[in-house]
Amino acid sequence: MTVVEPAKAIQGTRVGRICDRCNRGLCTGDASCFYATWYADTGWYLRRLYCGDCGESTIESGTADADEVVGEAVFWNHQLAGVRITDRSRPEDGE
Ligand SMILES: [Zn+2]
Numbered sequence: 001m002t003v004v005e006p007a008k009a010i011q012g013t014r015v016g017r018i019c020d021r022c023n024r025g026l027c028t029g030d031a032s033c034f035y036a037t038w039y040a041d042t043g044w045y046l047r048r049l050y051c052g053d054c055g056e057s058t059i060e061s062g063t064a065d066a067d068e069v070v071g072e073a074v075f076w077n078h079q080l081a082g083v084r085i086t087d088r089s090r091p092e093d094g095e
Contacts, residue, residue: 006038010036010083020049020054021051029076030074031052031073032072033071035050038066067091070088
């Protein structure tokens, strides 16, 4: 399965509204951040959702054999809009 461009795949993803770190509820129009991993069978899977204050813009320690991204988005009606990828750790990076 060819890896889909992550920003395109994550755009419009349905999400909960609670920050995974501080438990703050997000409202429509709020800045949010996310962490996603590529799985060959399901595609990009959103594993973490953060509020604008808790999100990280870089991947500090990537998983060796996984393709991972972090990014920013606008929380909009329980979906992610305006998705922008800020860092990516590809398997071949060996980080
Ligand atoms: Zn938070």
